[in-house]
Amino acid sequence: MNCCPIMIAEKMVRRNISSVPKAVLKPDQHVIENINKNIFTIRNHPGSMKPRSVLIPEPFIKAVVNATADYPVKALLETSEKLNRHLKGRVPPMEKEELKETVEKVQQKVLSRYANVTINNDQDESRFRQMIHNKTQNILREKVYNWRPIKFDVYNSLVYLLGRSAPEYAVLAKIFGEIKSRDIDFIPRSLFDFGSGVGTATWAAHRYWKQNIYEYFNVDISRDINDLAQTLLQGGTPKGNKPKGVFYRQFLPATKVTYDIVISAYSMMELPSLQARLETVVNLWNKTGKYLVIVEQGTNAGFKIVNEIRDFILQVKHEQNLGTVFSPCPHDDTCPRFLLDDGTPCNFEVTYFTLPLGGSSVAKKELYSYVILKKGKSNNTNPDQKWPRIIRPTLVRHKHCVCRMCTANGKLEEVIFTASKHGKAMYQCARSSKCGDLIPATIEESKSQNVQSDENGQILDDK
Incomplete structure (x- = not known):
């Protein structure tokens, strides 16, 4: 959820005695033992989601330079900034x-x-x-928001490339990285990308499974943006070598072929109605072999669409099409953030570096909302499936830290970690963890306790 500057729980830690939820947290002893044996470091514990920041691959940068060589880069960059602002304020059309x-x-x-x-x-x-x-x-x-479909001709496709390829690549690289690290036996052979744009999903998948995926099927309604995506894979020149196993179409195919991983990144917002979105989701889910990834802007509108799709798939009762949430939720219940309805979206953050065109590359932040849906019944064989996920920046204080987490029981819990109460290894794990990370532990129940803390989150002695 919102990982931007904290406006969150400082409201909950006033200089008085208040009833604070007390979660009964049990560390994963296997993880703690491995930390104590130095099998992995505190900062790289199994719940830590990497990468924190993402560099754009050099071949992609070179391809972009070649593809934009005959165009006014300065004007493209200025227009791309306007497009970015427009997309961040975009909401779906009213029914x-x-x-x-x-x-x-x-x-x-x-x-x-x-x-x-x-x-x-x-x-x-x-x-x-x-x-x-x-x-x-x-x-x-x-x-009433004046929603209109965005037409991506040759020029607007280049604008999108300069404005959106870096953050979108970073987001997908982080999401794919989580799948790679948490499901080590998953070796995808095929990928389907709906609303493929300039092909960032293909490039991000190359980062982890280049030697494994033999078919990339890309669908985007714009022929010009499809041509640009293919040109980028050819090194940025139309005469480059055409990559094998990469296909482009303008419309969803009617075939019943399934793909190991299906992606819709920043595309559902561009559909004209709820009915169109759900019909598309049904089509994508039917094409999903194992994982369906949905990503939107980390705004209230983006979160609403992601949650809408999440709930829709979880309601499917057909034996062959059952699904469960792989990430970010450690449960299949109704999203507690959505139920809270406080105007705060469930979103996460990744650091990316802009394309070094027209100047040097600079670090920026991208907020995104997402869900990874896994085909089949939930078997919970992986212990990390029940680990709570941090959904706000960790508050690091003197001799303690505060983590706000979404838990396997479908609730939002706040836990104050200390070395004396949870052990040194568990405390250091929590202290080094960031928003979006999993805490290697389970939370079994909630009670209430009286905790005295000041406006900075510092625990006060009971005197």
Whole structure:
């Protein structure tokens, strides 16, 4: 969830005695023993999600330089900044019934203001109707988001490349890295990318499974962006060697072929309705062999779409299409963050480095919401499947740290870690963990305790 600067739980730690949830936490003894034996370090414990920051591969950078050689890079960069701002503020289109209801409410509100207007003839009535229409439209422009599909021609495809390829590659590299580290037996042979854009999913998959994946099937409605994606794989020149096993289409295929890993990254927001999104998800889920990855902007709108898809798939009861959440949730229950409805999305953060075009590469942060859905029944054979996930930045204080986590019982819990209470290894694990990491432990129940703490989260002595 939101890993940006903390505006969170400082509200919960006032200078008084308050009832704070006390989670009964049991460290994973196997992990603790391995830490004590120096099999792995504290910072690289099994729940630590790597990489923290992502560098764009050099072949991709060279391909981008070649692909943009004949275009005004400065103008492309300026336009890409505008596109980034637009995408971060983007919300899905309002549903027809909701829009109709909103229009009627606004119209009635406007009419109520002019209930005492006298209409003497047809001309007055025509002017009155036009005035009501104009005022209604003015209000609707402020209240209703003017959603329009984005057309990616040759120029806009290059704009998208410069503005979005680096953060999207970083996000997918981190997500694929989690799958790679937590499911070491998973060796994908095929990948399907819906809304493939400039091909960042293919490049991110190359990072981990280049020697294993023999088929990359990419679908994007824009022919120009498909051509650009293929050009990038050819080194940025149309005459480069065409990669084997990489295919591009403009529409979802009707075949029943399945793929080991299916991705939809930053694409669901571009569909015109809830019905279109769910129909697409059904199609993608039917094509999923093992993992379906859904990624959107880490905004309230992006989180809502991700959660919508998560709940939809988990409601499937057909024996052959059952699914479970692999990440980020350690449970298949309703999202507690969504139930809280406090306007805070469930999102995570990755550091990426911008493309070094028109200047030096700089580090930036990208917030994203995601879910990885796994095909089949939940067997919970991996111990980390029940480990709680940190969903806020860890608050590191003097001799203790505070972790806010989503747990296997479908709840949000806050745990204050100390060396004396949880052991040195467990405390150091928690202290070094970041938002998005798993804590190698299980939480079995919650009680209440009285804890006295100040506004900085410092525990006060009971005196």
